[in-house]
Amino acid sequence: MRWKGDRRSSNVEDRRSSSPVSGKLLGGGGIGMLLLVIFSLLFSGGNVDLGSILEGEGAGGNYDTTIVQQANPTADSETSEFASVVFAHLEDYWTAAFSESGRSYTNPTLVLYSGSVRSACGQASSAIGPFYCPGDQKVYLDLSFADELANQFGASGDFAMAYVIAHEVGHHVQYELGITQQIEKLRQQLSETEFNKYSVRQELQADYFAGSFAKYLTGETYNGQPILEVGDIEEAMYAANQIGDDTLQKQAQGYVVPDSFTHGTSAQRVAWFERGYQYGDFEHGDTFSAANLDL
Numbered sequence: 001m002r003w004k005g006d007r008r009s010s011n012v013e014d015r016r017s018s019s020p021v022s023g024k025l026l027g028g029g030g031i032g033m034l035l036l037v038i039f040s041l042l043f044s045g046g047n048v049d050l051g052s053i054l055e056g057e058g059a060g061g062n063y064d065t066t067i068v069q070q071a072n073p074t075a076d077s078e079t080s081e082f083a084s085v086v087f088a089h090l091e092d093y094w095t096a097a098f099s100e101s102g103r104s105y106t107n108p109t110l111v112l113y114s115g116s117v118r119s120a121c122g123q124a125s126s127a128i129g130p131f132y133c134p135g136d137q138k139v140y141l142d143l144s145f146a147d148e149l150a151n152q153f154g155a156s157g158d159f160a161m162a163y164v165i166a167h168e169v170g171h172h173v174q175y176e177l178g179i180t181q182q183i184e185k186l187r188q189q190l191s192e193t194e195f196n197k198y199s200v201r202q203e204l205q206a207d208y209f210a211g212s213f214a215k216y217l218t219g220e221t222y223n224g225q226p227i228l229e230v231g232d233i234e235e236a237m238y239a240a241n242q243i244g245d246d247t248l249q250k251q252a253q254g255y256v257v258p259d260s261f262t263h264g265t266s267a268q269r270v271a272w273f274e275r276g277y278q279y280g281d282f283e284h285g286d287t288f289s290a291a292n293l294d295l
């Protein structure tokens with residue numbers, strides 16, 4: 001993907017500087033006190049209950065990766081610039097797409113953090129991977145996930161990361177469309193197994209929206225050159241394949257439990273991304289209609 005020097009989103013909150021904690025902050029004085037307050041804000045939630053966060057219990061966030069990653073506190077300015085440029089493209093795309101269908105669209109915020117972060121959906125550690133919180137309409141991203149994607153999931157290439165960001169913004173699109181709110185009601189009414197089916201459809205729709213965004217980018221240029229480069233779409237599809245529930249479960253426990261799927265199989269995720277890439281409209285992205293269930 002061509003991106004260096006392209007427009008960056010202004011809806012980015014960089015919270016990475018507040019994460020590293022050194023002995024110096026205990027040195028007293030005004031700034032020490034301030035840091036202490038930040039420190040306690042960051043960690044007052046105590047131990048994060050990974051189990052409940054992963055299942056999204058109570059919090060209502062869309063948590064997308066169930067693999068524990070290594071914390072990497074090193075700030076990566078190139079990755080942050082890349083994420084910001086991708087976010088700006090997503091703003092352009094969704095604002096136009098909503099406008100064309102007579103709807104208004106409010107941009108989400110991208111929060112870059114390192115290690116641990118507080119959201120309206122609760123305290124989260126980077127172990128849960130990138131997520132969207134409907135409570136504050138923010139996408140939370142620890143940039144070390146780019147390394148994780150390459151090293152643990154074998155999905156390298158910048159467009160693999162663009163797909164992940166586009167998927168999270170896809171959850172915001174669902175919020176803007178009122179779909180998230182309907183799903184949350186179902187969460188209260190259905191058994192876990194029944195609800196997981198809706199959760200899978202919600203995730204596959206976010207993949208469809210990521211595919212729609214990729215289709216849009218094929219028509220965009222930067223400095224007179226196409227933004228997408230050879231292999232970009234394949235990078236995204238490979239990433240979608242690597243983070244399917246069946247693939248993740250096989251890696252983690254050696255067997256697959258379909259009832260526990262919350263994101264869809266690798267084949268489903270790739271299929272819905274491809275469908276978005278093919279059609280790029282709202283109509284074909286209805287993962288909830290009976291006619292589309294077998295896809």
Ligand SMILES: [Zn+2]
Nearest residue numbers: 062064203206
């Ligand atoms: Zn998701």
